[in-house]
Amino acid sequence: MQIKLPDNSLIELAGDANGLDAAAGIGPRLAKAAIAARVNGVLVDLSRSLDDGDRVDIVTIDSTEGLQVLRHSAAHVLADAVMQLYPGTRLGIGPATGDGFYYDFQLPLPVSDADLPAIESKMEEIVKEAASFERRELGREEAAGLFANQPFKLELLAEMPPDEAISIYANDGFTDLCRGPHLPDAGRLRAFKLLSVAGAYWRGNEKNPMLTRIYGTAFPTAKELDRHLENLKEAERRDHRLLGKQLDLFHIDDEVGAGLPLWHPKGALVRKIIEDFWRDAHLDNGYEMVMIPHIASAELWKTSGHWDFYRENMYSPMDIEGQEYIVKPMNCPGHIKIYKSRTRSYRELPIRWAELGTVYRYERSGVLHGLLRVRGFTQDDAHIFCRGDQLENEILAVIRFVLFMLRTFGFDQYDVFLSTRPEKSVGSDDNWARATEALRTALEKSELNFEIDPGEGVFYGPKIDLKIRDALGRAWQCTTIQVDFNLPERFDVTYIGEDNREHRPIMIHRALLGSLERFMGCLIEHYAGAFPLWLAPVQAVILPVADRHIDYAGQVAARLRQEGIRIELDYSKESVGKKIRNAEVDKVPYMLVVGDREEDAGDVSVRSYAEGDLGEQPVDELVADLARQVEEKR
RNA sequence: GCCGGUGUAGCUCAGUUGGCUAGAGCAGCUGAUUUGUAAUCAGCAGGCCACGGGUUCGAAUCCUGUCACCGGCUCCA
Numbered sequence: 069m070q071i072k073l074p075d076n077s078l079i080e081l082a083g084d085a086n087g088l089d090a091a092a093g094i095g096p097r098l099a100k101a102a103i104a105a106r107v108n109g110v111l112v113d114l115s116r117s118l119d120d121g122d123r124v125d126i127v128t129i130d131s132t133e134g135l136q137v138l139r140h141s142a143a144h145v146l147a148d149a150v151m152q153l154y155p156g157t158r159l160g161i162g163p164a165t166g167d168g169f170y171y172d173f174q175l176p177l178p179v180s181d182a183d184l185p186a187i188e189s190k191m192e193e194i195v196k197e198a199a200s201f202e203r204r205e206l207g208r209e210e211a212a213g214l215f216a217n218q219p220f221k222l223e224l225l226a227e228m229p230p231d232e233a234i235s236i237y238a239n240d241g242f243t244d245l246c247r248g249p250h251l252p253d254a255g256r257l258r259a260f261k262l263l264s265v266a267g268a269y270w271r272g273n274e275k276n277p278m279l280t281r282i283y284g285t286a287f288p289t290a291k292e293l294d295r296h297l298e299n300l301k302e303a304e305r306r307d308h309r310l311l312g313k314q315l316d317l318f319h320i321d322d323e324v325g326a327g328l329p330l331w332h333p334k335g336a337l338v339r340k341i342i343e344d345f346w347r348d349a350h351l352d353n354g355y356e357m358v359m360i361p362h363i364a365s366a367e368l369w370k371t372s373g374h375w376d377f378y379r380e381n382m383y384s385p386m387d388i389e390g391q392e393y394i395v396k397p398m399n400c401p402g403h404i405k406i407y408k409s410r411t412r413s414y415r416e417l418p419i420r421w422a423e424l425g426t427v428y429r430y431e432r433s434g435v436l437h438g439l440l441r442v443r444g445f446t447q448d449d450a451h452i453f454c455r456g457d458q459l460e461n462e463i464l465a466v467i468r469f470v471l472f473m474l475r476t477f478g479f480d481q482y483d484v485f486l487s488t489r490p491e492k493s494v495g496s497d498d499n500w501a502r503a504t505e506a507l508r509t510a511l512e513k514s515e516l517n518f519e520i521d522p523g524e525g526v527f528y529g530p531k532i533d534l535k536i537r538d539a540l541g542r543a544w545q546c547t548t549i550q551v552d553f554n555l556p557e558r559f560d561v562t563y564i565g566e567d568n569r570e571h572r573p574i575m576i577h578r579a580l581l582g583s584l585e586r587f588m589g590c591l592i593e594h595y596a597g598a599f600p601l602w603l604a605p606v607q608a609v610i611l612p613v614a615d616r617h618i619d620y621a622g623q624v625a626a627r628l629r630q631e632g633i634r635i636e637l638d639y640s641k642e643s644v645g646k647k648i649r650n651a652e653v654d655k656v657p658y659m660l661v662v663g664d665r666e667e668d669a670g671d672v673s674v675r676s677y678a679e680g681d682l683g684e685q686p687v688d689e690l691v692a693d694l695a696r697q698v699e700e701k702r
Numbered sequence: 703g704c705c706g707g708u709g710u711a712g713c714u715c716a717g718u719u720g721g722c723u724a725g726a727g728c729a730g731c732u733g734a735u736u737u738g739u740a741a742u743c744a745g746c747a748g749g750c751c752a753c754g755g756g757u758u759c760g761a762a763u764c765c766u767g768u769c770a771c772c773g774g775c776u777c778c779a
Contacts, residue, residue: 267774544779616736675739
């Protein structure tokens with residue numbers, strides 16, 4: 069028989085040939101690296117027999133798909149080991165993930181990280197046996213019989229479409245309901261490691277039982293595994309919670325409360341720089357600033373719908389002379405009230421109102437996470453009121469604006485999502501459809517790659533989200549752009565049109581950075597704490613070699629301060645080496661050493677955090693250089 | 703909120719099967735040293751062992767409740 073390869077060439081194979089034979093037919097090295105095959109577009113085992121005319125693509129272990137197969141097989145071996153060590157375990161599911169795999173179990177007793185080495189050893193034993201993964205297709209009844217003691221598997225079985233073939237994979241006496249494909253045998257699993265154990269609801273639903281999830285990862289070689297583990301360690305060092313402490317930027321205090329960060333002088337200074345830039349950029353982009361109070365009468369939240377649709381995230385009302393007031397979880401109703409303070413003409417639109425608005429939301433204790441998930445935070449919020457014919461342009465302008473902002477802070481990688489109508493929501497189907505379409509069109513025109521996030525919209529409208537990844541690769545939603553037909557209706561927001569009649573404006577909610585807290589958390593990790601010059605709280609530290617240089621150091625400091633450079637003078641009685649070390653640890657962009665030589669020449673010796681010793685330089689030259697870098701936001 | 707883990711000095715961590723006055727390094731303070739590109743030396747001070755309740759002759763250590771934190775899940779900017 070003949071099969072067709074991806075380059076459209078044909079090769080001749082024996083009549084009973086399988087994927088491995090095909091790989092061998094192409095070349096012995098490919099046969100060695102092969103672990104699965106894609107036959108007519110479907111990923112299958114190498115052992116699957118081929119038919120005449122099949123299009124065959126050999127999947128190797130180092131490809132993305134190959135890694136998935138490898139890790140999925142690792143999950144099976146993990147399940148095998150756990151079943152042997154903890155008889156009576158019930159199996160959930162065990163897929164490959166982006167950088168590893170996991171398997172969910174209902175165990176007869178609690179398992180912790182401390183048990184992972186034992187499970188790993190058992191896995192090693194299984195791998196040593198190198199038993200092959202045997203696929204078998206079987207009938208529904210037989211499968212149900214086989215998994216009679218596995219209620220979760222039965223549940224999955226019952227929900228499989230009637231026309232779908234049911235397959236199981238057996239390896240080393242362990243059998244799992246599985247679509248496959250798998251490695252030819254478990255011996256191919258050469259480098260794996262179990263990483264952590266965590267709870268996970270069965271099928272991701274908190275009404276279901278909590279299973280124990282064991283996470284691990286696997287790579288083709290030990291070297292690649294080691295590199296991955298090294299990367300994880302490096303990521304831990306970039307953790308903003310660690311750096312926030314080390315660099316004295318912020319802390320979260322038990323007695324103040326969970327999820328309520330306190331900004332120290334240096335953190336507050338970085339934040340101030342970001343905020344100044346943000347305000348200037350907004351004024352440049354046609355926004356005006358507004359400000360609203362932090363609490364508002366419960367009536368406002370009833371009108372807005374938050375009282376009904378957002379209550380679980382709002383703090384309890386407080387009683388003020390018999391009236392209920394609520395700490396704001398969002399800024400929109402306040403901005404709407406400013407809009408409604410007088411009659412608006414169509415000529416005024418679009419109105420763009422921005423505010424660094426602090427909001428408070430109740431977050432369940434388990435979700436709090438450093439600065440990335442807190443209970444009180446400042447959104448870089450704005451609301452745009454516009455006519456229908458202006459909507460698309462406004463959204464496009466916001467997208468352009470946000471890309472400019474993120475790029476300025478060094479972010480050029482983010483995931484873009486279009487989130488559609490959630491279950492709990494308000495507004496007509498028609499409005500939701502129009503709003504969703506407007507966002508989609510704008511995304512397409514901006515040529516951004518995006519994914520649909522079904523049901524993830526806010527209760528009043530669909531949204532575009534941009535997510536930034538933290539040091540550990542976890543995605544955090546920062547930017548959000550939301551179209552809202554609903555709040556203008558609830559508040560009866562209007563403008564007078566050309567026709568002298570009342571019309572309903574459309575509202576766009578948008579936050580570019582998301583919240584200052586989350587954004588700064590991401591920023592700290594992005595720069596690993598070493599802020600670029602324009603953002604660094606201390607831009608340069610002056611290090612006199614000996615006490616007799618303090619006067620000159622003071623003159624240099626005064627000169628730099630005059631130019632707006634943020635300077636510290638280290639006149640501690642330490643050695644130069646120690647002063648440099650301290651500045652390095654604080655990740656100060658520039659260290660300026662001044663001794664006899666510099667004093668005589670009117671110079672400074674420049675050492676940069678990024679590049680090390682740069683040699684002597686006249687002070688004026690340095691000032692010009694620093695000023696240019698700050699100007700260019702580097 | 704749920705599952706598992708953790709909580710000792712400002713920070714990073716020791717602290718044996720429950721048993722002397724709970725230790726170290728860094729940071730801090732004092733003194734000496736005046737230093738040339740990642741740690742000069744010495745001394746001093748610093749602890750309600752997260753918090754509450756219990757077991758015990760005796761608890762940092764064992765049990766229990768609360769709080770916080772860490773990894774996930776669910777939820778979100």
